[in-house]
Amino acid sequence: MFQAYRPAVRAVAVAALLSSFAALPALAQTSPAAGAAPAARAPASSATAVSTSAAKEAKHSAAVEAHIANLKKKLMITPAQDSAWNTFAEVMRDNGEAIEAAVQERDASKNLDAIHDLQSYAKVAQVHADGAQKLAAAFQPVYDTLSPEQKKNADTMFEHTRHGKMDGGKKKS
Numbered sequence: 739m740f741q742a743y744r745p746a747v748r749a750v751a752v753a754a755l756l757s758s759f760a761a762l763p764a765l766a767q768t769s770p771a772a773g774a775a776p777a778a779r780a781p782a783s784s785a786t787a788v789s790t791s792a793a794k795e796a797k798h799s800a801a802v803e804a805h806i807a808n809l810k811k812k813l814m815i816t817p818a819q820d821s822a823w824n825t826f827a828e829v830m831r832d833n834g835e836a837i838e839a840a841v842q843e844r845d846a847s848k849n850l851d852a853i854h855d856l857q858s859y860a861k862v863a864q865v866h867a868d869g870a871q872k873l874a875a876a877f878q879p880v881y882d883t884l885s886p887e888q889k890k891n892a893d894t895m896f897e898h899t900r901h902g903k904m905d906g907g908k909k910k911s
Contacts, residue, residue: 791842794838798838799831799834799835799838801834805830806827806830810827813891813892813895814888815880818883822879822882823880825876825880826873826877826879828876829872829873830873833872836865837865840861840862841862844859
């Protein structure tokens with residue numbers, strides 16, 4: 739059967755989704771309001787743009803690190819599991835960098851017509867999908883080392899993906 743229904747893969751997909759969505763608040767903050775004319779933007783110097791970009795990258799990196807630490811704590815990763823966990827965490831970091839770069843590239847695009855805007859969005863979505871595949875492969879060895887209690891916890895933590903909720907696995911009534 740298709741592996742996307744396995745609990746470990748669900749858990750990884752959510753982790754990838756959450757880590758990549760850390761970049762979306764930055765995207766929302768830098769995007770012009772709907773209907774706003776491009777000329778309404780204040781001109782920014784090259785130095786300001788670079789420092790703003792670096793600040794966004796630092797903020798995103800900090801969010802990814804916080805997410806990694808939070809997952810490790812909630813999954814109760816033991817020192818014996820650290821090797822597999824560290825590999826998984828590095829993939830999360832790489833995915834975070836890739837999605838941040840794709841979002842920044844999209845942000846830098848100006849005056850796109852509908853087709854190019856959709857293509858730009860598709861590129862971000864593809865980076866996210868590719869990252870989820872890499873994350874799933876990296877999480878499997880972690881999941882395999884988890885105790886039955888840890889697996890149950892992981893399964894519960896990420897159960898909400900089937901219900902479209904972000905509430906720690908509470909099912910719809």
